[in-house]
Amino acid sequence: MERGTQVFKKAVILLLTLVMAVTFAACGSGNNNTTGPTTSAPPADVNLGVVMDQTGALSGIGGSLVKSIQLAVEQANATGGINGANIKLWIEDGKTDPAAGFEAIKKLAQINGCKVIIGPMISGAAMSSGQWALDNKVLLISPSATSPDIAQQAWRQFFIRTATTDDVQGKAMAKIITDAGTNKKVAFMVQNNQYGVGIANAVTAALAGKATIVSTIKYDPVKLDYLSELQQIKAAAPDFIVHAGYEDDAIIVFKQAAQLGLGKPIQWITSEGVKAAKTLTDAQAAAFMAQSVVGTNPVSQGTQFDTFKAAYKAKFNEEPGTYNDTVYDATRLAIAAMKTAGTTDSAKIAAAVLAAGQNYAGASGPITFNQYGDRTSATFEEWGVVQSGSTYTYTQIKLITS
Secondary structure, three states, rough: OOHHHHHHHHHHHHHHHHHHHHHHHHHHOOOOOOOOOOOOOOOOOEEEEEEEOOOOOOOOHHHHHHHHHHHHHHHHHOOOOOOOEOOOEEEEEEOOOHHHHHHHHHHHHHHHOOEEEEOOOOOHHHHHHHHHHHHOOOOEOOOOOOOHHHHHHHHHEEEEOOOOOOHHHHHHHHHHHHHOOOOEEEEEEEOOHHHHHHHHHHHHHHHHOOOEEEEEEOOOOOOOOOOHHHHHHHOOOOOOEEEEEOHHHHHHHHHHHHHHHHOOEEEEEEEEEHHOHHHOOOHHHHHHHHHHHEEEOOOOOHHHHHHHHHHHHHHHOOOOOOOOOHHEEEEEEEHHHHHHHHHHHHHHHEEEEEHHHHEEEOOEEEOOOOOOEEOOEEEEEEEEEEEEEEEEEEEEEEEOOO
């Protein structure tokens, strides 16, 4: 009897428990929910990778490019990010080295989950990583890899660039020579890599039948001693010397050129990779540049650039420099494309970038991509260096449309 009573009590308790559970469940699913509204979790962050050369020969440019990317992302996140999701930046240093740039891209894709990467900066890193980007469906958007060798590579579906190729800059450099007259003697002193050789080839093609090439020197940018190479150029007695290099090697080239008397009346024409504040920190090199060197550089004007420039200066208390505008445009195009695609499918994002890049009003000027993802035109400036007391600064001489 006692055992039967215990069984009965357990049954009653179990029944009451079931009734209460059903009652609470019914209350929770009814229209008059008294537990308050439920809130959904915010969208997961969208990863955006960055490979900029913050160390090495292009550190004077690469560090400032990161700032332009940060500005673009900050502005986008302030207005809803990518369809409500916050953009998270993952930044790696390309070290102005093809192998290091490639490793940085792999890390961002494999470890940080980035399907879109702004970078790399240099053409060598683009050539090293392009096939891997295709195989792994990682979209690369470079603001500054300008080698014509990239143009029709099989992996171009996953590589887009917002800077023009060296073929375009080569025409601008050649125009400075042809504007000075006919039958000029021209020597080349260029880095022995995709960048330097690309500049030399482009200028040579643009000068065909208009000038005489008397010497072509391709030098090691890490050697940092070029007296023997410059002596070969001096022996060729050129009227113009076309140079393509970066900050560190340019300083040595110009100092040693001064030692050998390779200044005026010889006119040097150098490339955009030299135009950085760091190059002017060496007084001897800067003095030689003020006397004997002009350069070319893609340049922007108009409302979009003015707006970007004001925002950049307000945030960082400095003027934007070389490729700050093209990397800002690369970032904004990537963000717009990710919004349009509504997915992390990098092939669809790449297609959206190309679609948006048809007369796109960028900070770097109007952008139109060809079928390969190359920008078709840009305005260049001819720049020089001026001295005021002990200070040297860059100055614009004139615009060159190519």
